[in-house]
Amino acid sequence: MKKADIGIGVFLLILSCFLFYVTFDFYHPPTQIAGPALWPRILLICLALLSLGLIRQGSLAGRAQKEPAQRQTAQREPAAEVQTSQSFFQGLKAYLANPGERRVLFAVLAVLLFNFLFKPLGFILSVPLFFLSLTYILEPSKRPRDFFLRLLQGLAVTAVVYLVFYRLLSVRLPLGFLPKKWFY
Amino acid sequence: MDFFSGLTTVFQAANLLLLILGVILGIIVGAIPGLTATLAISLLLPFTFSLEASSALIMLVGIYVGGIYGGSITAILLRTPGTPGAAATALDGYPLMQKGQGGRALGIATTASFTGGIISAAFMIFLSPAISSFALKFSSAEFFALAFFGLTIIFSVSGGSLLKGAMAGCIGLVINTVGLDRIVAYPRFTFGSRSLLVGFPLLPSIIGLFALSEVLRLFLADPKNKDEAPLKVGRILPRWQDLVHLKWIFLKSSIIGTLIGALPGAGANIASFVAYNEAKRSSKTPEEFGKGIIDGVAAPEASNNAVTGGALIPMLTLGVPGDSVTAVLLGALTIQGLQPGPLLFRDHPGVINAIFAGIIVANVLMLIFGLTLSTIFARIATIKRTTLAPIIAIFSLIGAFAGEGSFWHMTIAAGFGICGYFLEKNQFPLAPIALAIVLGPLAESNFRTALIRSNGNPLIFLSSPISVFFLAVAIGSIFFSLRKQRKAGSAKARSEAA
Numbered sequence: 001m002k003k004a005d006i007g008i009g010v011f012l013l014i015l016s017c018f019l020f021y022v023t024f025d026f027y028h029p030p031t032q033i034a035g036p037a038l039w040p041r042i043l044l045i046c047l048a049l050l051s052l053g054l055i056r057q058g059s060l061a062g063r064a065q066k067e068p069a070q071r072q073t074a075q076r077e078p079a080a081e082v083q084t085s086q087s088f089f090q091g092l093k094a095y096l097a098n099p100g101e102r103r104v105l106f107a108v109l110a111v112l113l114f115n116f117l118f119k120p121l122g123f124i125l126s127v128p129l130f131f132l133s134l135t136y137i138l139e140p141s142k143r144p145r146d147f148f149l150r151l152l153q154g155l156a157v158t159a160v161v162y163l164v165f166y167r168l169l170s171v172r173l174p175l176g177f178l179p180k181k182w183f184y
Numbered sequence: 185m186d187f188f189s190g191l192t193t194v195f196q197a198a199n200l201l202l203l204i205l206g207v208i209l210g211i212i213v214g215a216i217p218g219l220t221a222t223l224a225i226s227l228l229l230p231f232t233f234s235l236e237a238s239s240a241l242i243m244l245v246g247i248y249v250g251g252i253y254g255g256s257i258t259a260i261l262l263r264t265p266g267t268p269g270a271a272a273t274a275l276d277g278y279p280l281m282q283k284g285q286g287g288r289a290l291g292i293a294t295t296a297s298f299t300g301g302i303i304s305a306a307f308m309i310f311l312s313p314a315i316s317s318f319a320l321k322f323s324s325a326e327f328f329a330l331a332f333f334g335l336t337i338i339f340s341v342s343g344g345s346l347l348k349g350a351m352a353g354c355i356g357l358v359i360n361t362v363g364l365d366r367i368v369a370y371p372r373f374t375f376g377s378r379s380l381l382v383g384f385p386l387l388p389s390i391i392g393l394f395a396l397s398e399v400l401r402l403f404l405a406d407p408k409n410k411d412e413a414p415l416k417v418g419r420i421l422p423r424w425q426d427l428v429h430l431k432w433i434f435l436k437s438s439i440i441g442t443l444i445g446a447l448p449g450a451g452a453n454i455a456s457f458v459a460y461n462e463a464k465r466s467s468k469t470p471e472e473f474g475k476g477i478i479d480g481v482a483a484p485e486a487s488n489n490a491v492t493g494g495a496l497i498p499m500l501t502l503g504v505p506g507d508s509v510t511a512v513l514l515g516a517l518t519i520q521g522l523q524p525g526p527l528l529f530r531d532h533p534g535v536i537n538a539i540f541a542g543i544i545v546a547n548v549l550m551l552i553f554g555l556t557l558s559t560i561f562a563r564i565a566t567i568k569r570t571t572l573a574p575i576i577a578i579f580s581l582i583g584a585f586a587g588e589g590s591f592w593h594m595t596i597a598a599g600f601g602i603c604g605y606f607l608e609k610n611q612f613p614l615a616p617i618a619l620a621i622v623l624g625p626l627a628e629s630n631f632r633t634a635l636i637r638s639n640g641n642p643l644i645f646l647s648s649p650i651s652v653f654f655l656a657v658a659i660g661s662i663f664f665s666l667r668k669q670r671k672a673g674s675a676k677a678r679s680e681a682a
Contacts, residue, residue, distance in 0.1 A: 004610050012351070019358070019373060027370045033640035034632035036365040036372055043361065047354040053347050100404040107403045107577075108602050111396070114581065115598050119591055127578055134574035138403060157575055161582055169219065171586040 005058035013051040016044045106137045122176025124183075127161055128154035187309065190537030194545050199239050203542060206246025207549045211557055213247070214254020215266045217391050217583035221251025222508045229516055237520040238538035242546075244516055245492075245539060248509050249546040252452055252489050253297040253554055257561045260289045260481070261417075262576055264395035268386050269452030269488040271618050272460045274394055276473060276480025283476050287418035287562060288426070292478045293485045294554035295422050296434060300486035301547035303438035304445065304493025308500075309540050315494070316501040319446040324633035325644050327447070329651035331627035333658040334454055337461035338616040339665035346669045348612045356620025357627075359384050366629045367636075379592045386453070388584035388593040389600050389621050393614050395580040396601020401608070402573040417562040420555060430482045433463050441487035445494020451507030452488035453622045459487030465661065474615075493543060499524060500536065 019040065026037040095101050114130040121129070131154035132147075141147070165171040166183065175183060193199060206228075213224040224247045232240035255267030260277030273293060280289040307315060322330075335353065342349020362373045363383025374380040437459035444455040463483035464473045473480045491507065498504040503524035505511035517524050522532055529536055564572070584597035604614050638644035645651055 008610060008612075012355075016358075022373065026372060027368070029368055034635040036368055036370045038635075039628045039631060040358065040361040040372065043354055043357045047351065047358060050347060050351045050354060054351060057347060100406065103403040104400050104605070107400055108605075111577065111581070111598050111601065115591075115595055118581075118585075118594065123582070127582075130578060131574045134577060135570050138570045138573060153571060154574075157578055161578065164216070165582060165586055169213075169223075169586065172589050173582070173585070 002058045002062040006055050006062070009051045009054035009058060013048055013055070016048040016051065020044045020048070103137055107134060110134055110137060119174045120176055122178050123161060123166075123173040124158060124178055125176060127158040131157055186533070186537055187540060189534065190539075190541030191545075193238050193534065193538040194242060194541045199242050199538075200545075202235075202239055202243040203246040203546055204549060204553075206243040207250040207546055208553055208557070210247040210250020210252075211254040211257075211550070211553060214251040214270075215257045215561060217258060217264050217266055217395055217580050219583060219586060220255075220267050220387070220509075221248050222512055223587065224251050225509060225512045225516070229512065229519070232516060233519065237517075237522060237532070237535050240516060240520060241513075241535065241539050242542040244513055245542045246546045246549070248513070249301055249489070249492050249543065249550050250553075251509070252492055253294070253301075253485075253550050255488075256293040256297065256481075256485055257290065257558060259394075260286055260293060261561060261564050262395065262572075263398045264576055264580060265390055267452070268390050268622065269456050269491070270484075271390050271394065271453065271615075271622070272456040272484035273481055273488075275460065275484075275615055276475075276477050278398075279474070279476030280478070280481065281417075284416040285418055285476070286416075287420040287558075288422070288478065289481050290417070290558040290562065291420045291422035291555065292426060292430065292481050294420075294551060294558060295427060296430070296437070296482040296485035297489035297554065298547050298551040299434040300438040300441050300488070300490035301492055301550065302544065303435065303486075304442040304490035305540065305543045305547065306493075307439075307442045308493040308497050308543070312497050312501050315443070315446045315497050318443070319448070319498055320502075321648075321650060322447055323648075324630040324637060326648060326650045326654070327630035328627060328634055329645060329654035329658070330444075330447070331454075331623045331630060333654040333661075334458055334461075334623045335620065335627060336658040336661045336665075337457050337619055339662060342613050342616060345611060346665060349616050352607065352612050352614070353616035353620045356617035357624045359389070359617070360621055360624030360628070366625060367632055382592070384596055384600075384621070385587075385593060386621055387587050388597040390618055391580050391584045392597035392600025393604040393618055395576055396597060397604035397608055397614065399573050399577045399580070400601065400605040402569055405569075417566075420558050420562065426478055430479065433479055433482045434486045436462060436466075437483040437486035438490040441490025442494035442497075444487075445491035445507065446497045448498060448504050451495065451509075452491040454626065455491045455494075456484035456488040457619050457622065459483040461661075489547075496539070496543070500528060500539070501525070 023037040023041050023044070026035065028035040028037065096105070110130065110133045113133075114126060117129075118126050128151065132150055135150045135153075161173070162183070166173050194203065209228075210221060210224060213219045214221060225244050228244070228247065232243060235243070252267065252269060255265055255270030256273045256277065257266065259265040259270040259274040260281055263274050263278040265271045265274050277289045277293065280286060338349055338353035339346060342352075360383070362380055364370070364381055365372055371381055440459045440462060441452075441455040444458060445451070460473075460480060460483050463479050464470045467473065467479055469477070495505070495507045495510045496513075499510040499514055503514070505514050514524060517528075522528060522535060567575070580601070581594050581597055585591065585594040587593060604617075607617075608614055634644050635642070645655060
């Protein structure tokens with residue numbers, strides 16, 4: 001986790017420096033003392049300083065972790081080794097070997113795909129598909145009974161979305177390629 | 185003032201029915217992520233055109249009261265704040281739910297909302313002119329001081345690491361600077377994107393941060409774990425000893441909510457965080473906040489419902505809306521041919537009395553229906569995780585879309601959910617980001633306006649007793665938080681050395 005802290009700190013430091021540089025392009029009204037760049041600059045300086053603090057904290061904690069580990073080389077724990085000496089790809093492999101993390105990754109992909117397909121497919125098709133995919137990511141099952149049960153649940157959720165948002169609250173949810181007249 | 189004639193108007197069968205409908209609809213809409221009281225009132229506004237002024241306003245007040253309260257139900261049950269004002273309620277409400285005390289949290293939230301609503305209504309009835317003149321003393325320097333004081337809450341909601349909490353707050357404030365500048369309408373950090381011109385709006389950001397990140401967290405645990413029983417909700421009706429214990433928090437938070445509600449531009453979302461911070465600051469067990477303590481539910485709920493009465497004060501007495509909901513209500517008054525301001529009290533006392541009585545009765549109805557509907561909503565907790573997680577994800581994403589019918593808002597919710605999950609995984613608290621997104625616009629626009637007004641002289645922030653008070657309390661709070669963290673750090677180091 002300390003490595004992750006250093007990584008996040010470095011990322012935020014670079015980002016805040018880049019955004020600070022971007023503020024020099026901001027328009028500055030000639031008659032105004034506090035232009036559009038003032039507030040972001042104050043915040044970005046704070047963020048850069050805090051990022052430096054996080055990098056320092058991470059490296060100090062990493063060093064403190066290493067010292068006892070070096071002293072007890074004979075009884076070194078495999079977990080500590082993973083944290084300190086693995087490459088990025090090894091770390092990624094170890095990350096994906098965890099079934100929980102794999103599920104989260106697939107769920108993230110499903111959320112992004114739902115966002116992408118919501119407009120072209122419309123909510124009537126995309127909501128049950130999204131529901132089915134998430135339930136399968138959480139608990140894979142090859143039984144046809146489970147598939148039909150989940151499909152039914154997905155359709156029920158779609159019906160609630162249709163009634164509450166589309167009918168009752170008149171929210172213009174996208175219908176995709178389905179004809180509008182079917183839903184009035 | 186003839187308050188009883190107002191009660192007579194409210195208790196006419198048709199008006200009472202409209203009020204009941206308004207409160208129930210408000211609670212349901214408030215509980216659905218993405219749908220706010222503002223939206224519910226806007227949707228129902230055309231329906232009120234044909235009604236009498238008193239009847240229309242009674243119904244709209246009912247939606248307002250119910251809508252502000254409704255957000256707390258899903259905040260407690262699912263860590264999905266129905267409204268931005270309920271984000272602070274999720275901080276302790278959801279941990280209580282995970283401890284199997286969700287019913288207790290729901291009961292306290294309902295009672296606190298009722299108390300806040302009643303106290304603020306009393307303030308509205310008896311102290312409207314005094315509170316209005318207090319609110320008028322707030323200029324940009326005072327507003328900045330209030331926002332700065334609010335931002336120091338970041339240190340209260342940071343959890344284990346103040347550094348990561350402060351970083352999360354800073355990230356939230358930087359996020360706020362994206363989009364059109366509020367003073368000169370200059371696009372900042374948009375990189376040519378038209379979608380980014382609107383920046384990152386509050387509602388989809390909060391839905392993403394709290395609800396979607398929680399959905400992703402649900403995917404982390406093994407679904408085949410048979411030891412993981414569905415969460416118990418328990419008794420919803422609040423216990424007498426809890427109410428006695430919370431009496432001062434109810435009172436203090438209600439006053440905070442009423443005063444903040446009366447300030448133009450500062451609504452329930454700001455009031456709830458300020459009241460949460462105050463409850464934590466004055467608590468004998470501040471370390472329990474964030475881990476599931478009823479004080480952390482009572483304070484934001486009493487405060488955000490007290491905003492209802494507070495926000496109506498400047499709207500009725502000065503014609504200045506206290507928040508976005510009262511801005512829509514102001515429109516409703518105008519549509520009915522009424523001119524808000526001092527003349528409204530003289531020319532239309534019947535309408536004023538009906539509003540005053542309506543808000544009191546709406547709060548009583550909210551208590552009754554809140555406790556009843558909570559038992560129905562509480563059944564959500566018994567749904568299996570494999571079904572619940574996809575349902576929350578769908579309602580969160582569609583809720584983010586529904587607010588303004590915007591695909592961009594849905595993308596924001598997804599993006600904030602994913603980033604929120606990874607930040608939380610690395611021990612970055614999410615509450616400071618939400619808080620900074622809530623308070624950022626208030627802080628920036630008033631900071632710059634004050635500097636422009638004073639020709640760049642920063643001493644303007646020390647020019648009035650109100651701003652000096654808020655700044656002193658804020659700096660004191662930062663100092664004490666840092667001292668506490670340092671003490672805790674050295675105690676830990678000593679125990680490790682031993």
